[in-house]
Amino acid sequence: MGAHAAWLVRASASNLIFTFFIFLSSAVISCGEGDANALLKFKESLVNTAALSNWDPSKTPCNGSRANWNGVLCSNGHIWGLRLENMGLSGFIDLDSLARLPYLRTFSFMNNDFTSPLPDMKKLGKLKSFFMSNNRFSGEIPDDTFAGMRSLKKVYLAHNNFTGKIPSSLASLPKLLQMRLDGNHFEGQIPEFQQKGLRIVNLSNNKLEGPIPQNLQKQNASFFSGNKNLCGPPLAQCEAARKTEAPTDTKPLKIALIILAILLGLVLLVAVIIIVIFIVRRRMNQTELLRQQSSLGNQCNTPTPRTQLPPAATIEHVKSTRKVDSMKLSFVNKERDTFDLQDLLKASAEVLGSGRCGASYKTLIMSGEALVVKRFKQMNKVGREEFHEHMRRIGRLNHPNLLPLVAYYYRRDEKLLICDFVENGSLASHLHGNHNAEKPALDWPTRLKIVKGVARGLLYLHNELPTLALPHGHLKSSNVLLDRSYQPLLMDYTLAQVINTEYTHHLLVAYKSPDFLKHGQLTRKADVWSLGIIILEILTGNFPTFYLTQGNTNDVELMAWVKSIARENSEVFDEEMRNTTNSQAEMRKLLKIGLACCEESVESRWEMKEVVEKIEEVNIVDDDQRTCSSPFDSVLSAIPT
Structure with a gap:
């Protein structure tokens, strides 16, 4: 009997241990679905997911810091971000699935087709930034949507269809730095934002009213434009404030203002005289240097046609009055001979130009290499890691029609990009500069060669940078250099990623496209539009003057230039092209x-791949050598002119 009881005890203990292990195994399985399952669950809530076709359950999303799945950003084997932009996605955003990614800190769904209300963002309490601009989100945002998101720094909800009041939980985010709510239908008054570190708060083109809170009054006035009933600095004074001002005798005040104006006028006059004397003396000392003037084509900059560039100078100007705290340059190509910043500062240099993006200098270092150093003005808000990562990404690009980056220099208030000097100058200088025996006008075969090279380089950027909305973003004739054999080299590409966002629409060509001017949106087809402008400029020899206008140009003026070329058709070709009688077709x-590249409608405009295919079919042949028609002729004949 005792033995039987002992056996029962042992059996019960064995069953208990077995049951415990079964429970532990099921717990491990239920808790170990992992990042891949969370993303696949999230994908089920989306529509039109062709761009996510490589989300393969048999592969892990991350391999160290390298992503195996499209749009996934990895760090040390963990998913820290999603960048699902320009993919045509719709459906709804399943935050419950994303909440199962413990290291997720940022995501971007910009330029898609989401139409649902904004999800409850506080489910992702550790999120640092999210970007949902340029969709069709709609409805009111509940007041507590962002409650408790103490790490949130960047909120981008621009160009959607949101209504109602701006949620007050946004105003209570302690670390908020940037917020874009422009281009919606928000109404009511602006909450009291108290954050001291706010840099960008764009509320333009809504239905807001009342006084602008004091903490936002130092923001740019354009961030509040398009709100009919907003008032107070930096906009006009509120009507109520004007009415409450006590009436006073304004005569003494007017007299004091007149006296002050006279004194200020005298001070300005003296200052102008001193400046004129200084300039005259300086020019007298630089008579020889002033003879060495350059035409339009400078490198890494954009002067206007037939203008003259500043005289030679020393790159010591880069150093300014501040002490350079580090002489270390970062090289993106390990095969290049290295040098340091001190080598550049010691070398004499020539100022190539100074434009909106910054100043460019040609310098000859001790090894005999001719380099161009470009100093940028509007990159001071780019973080160190963000800047380094973007430069390394540029350094990995390799194509015969791209001007490669040699090295760069990062400092919080100083950014330098260094590339090789291309002696033959820019396409703009060859099209619009003075021509002579040493610099003849470009003939038709050379112009076609340049167009094909530009198109190939642009297609390469679009293929290699699939997640960027603007793979180039700043394509124009002065940003196309020509080597000795007249092969084109594209430069100043992907600047939109590192230039301060509040300046991009003033500085970059893509923001002058009809896409942005009419709808405030940018797609990759903005590069196609820029390519079309270059093609028309090359064929006509006419300079698109609307590029010279700072800020947003008039879309009527923009399209008028294109339509005038379409009306004139074959009469528009540059008369300086010689021996082209038989190449008219x-x-x-x-x-x-x-x-076709300059179609005002984005939907009607060709894709980049299609444009390059059509350009490759253009040949240098005589009309009488064409024995049969090309299948492309029927396509061209359907394009309205």
Whole structure:
């Protein structure tokens, strides 16, 4: 009997241990679904997921810091971000699935087609930034949507269809730095934002009213434009404040203002005289240098046609009055001979130009290499890691029609990009500069060669940088250099990622496209539009003057230039092209391609791949050598001119 009881005790203990292990195993399985399962669950809530076709359950999303799945950002084997931009996604955003990613800190769903209300963002309490601009989100945002998100720094909800009041929980986010709510239908008064570190608060083009809170009064006035009933600094004074001002005798005040104006006028006059004397003396000392003037084509900058560049100078100007705290340059190509910043500062240099983006200098270092150093003004808000990562990404690009980056220099208030000097100058200088025996006008075969090279380089950028809305973003004739054999080299590409956002629409060409001017949105087809402008400029020899206008140009003026070329058709070709009598058919074919690239409607405009395919079919052949029609002729004939 005792033995039987002992056996029962042992059996019960064995069953208990077995049951415990079964429970522990099921717990491990239920808790170990992992990042991959969370993302696949999230994908089920989306529609039109062709761009996410490589989200393969048999592969892990991350391999160290390298992503195996499209749009996934990895760090040390963990998912810290999602960048699902320009993918045509719709459906709804399943935050419950994303909440199962413990290291997720940022995501971007910009330029898609989401139409649902904004999800309850406080489910992702550790999020640092999110970007949902340029969708069709709608409805009111509940007041507590962002409650408790103490790490949130960047909120981008611009150009959607949100209504109602701005949620007050946004105003209580302690670390908020940037917020874009422009282009919606928000109404009511602006909450009292108290954050001291606020840099950008864009509330333009809504239905807001009342006084602007004191903490936002130092923001740019354009951030509040398009709100009919907003008032107070930096906009006009509120009507109520004007009415409450006590009436006073204004005569003494007017007299005091007149006296002050006279004194200020005298001070300004003296200052002008001193400046004029200084300039005259300086120019007298630089008579020889002033003879060495440059035409339009400078490198890494954009002067206007037939203007003259500043005289030679020393790159010591880069150093300014501040002490350079580090002489270390970062090289993106390990095969290049290295040098340091001190080598550049010691070398004599020539100022190539100074424009809106910054100043450019040509310098000759001790090894005999001719380099161009470009100093940027509007990159001071780019973080160190963000800047380094973007430069390394540029350094990995390799194509015969891209001007490679040699090295760069980062400092919080100083950014330098260094590239090789290309002696033959820019496309703009060859099209619009003075021509002579040493610098003849470009003939038709050379112009076609340049167009093909530009198109190939642009297609390469679009293929290699699939997640960027603007793979180039600043394509124009003065940003196309020509080597000795007239092969084009694109430069100043991908600047939109590192230039301060409040300046991009003033500085970059893509923001002058009809996409942005009419709808405030940018797609990759903005680069196609810029390519079309270059094609028309090359064929006509006419400079698109609307590029010279700072800020947003008039879209009527913009399209008028394109439509005038379409009306004139074959009469528009540059008369400086010689020996092209028998190439008129091919020139007309390229002209129609350029016009197709400049379609005002984004939907009607060709894709980059299609444009390059059509350009490759243009040849240098005589009319009488064409024995049969090309299948592309029927496509071209359908394009309205």
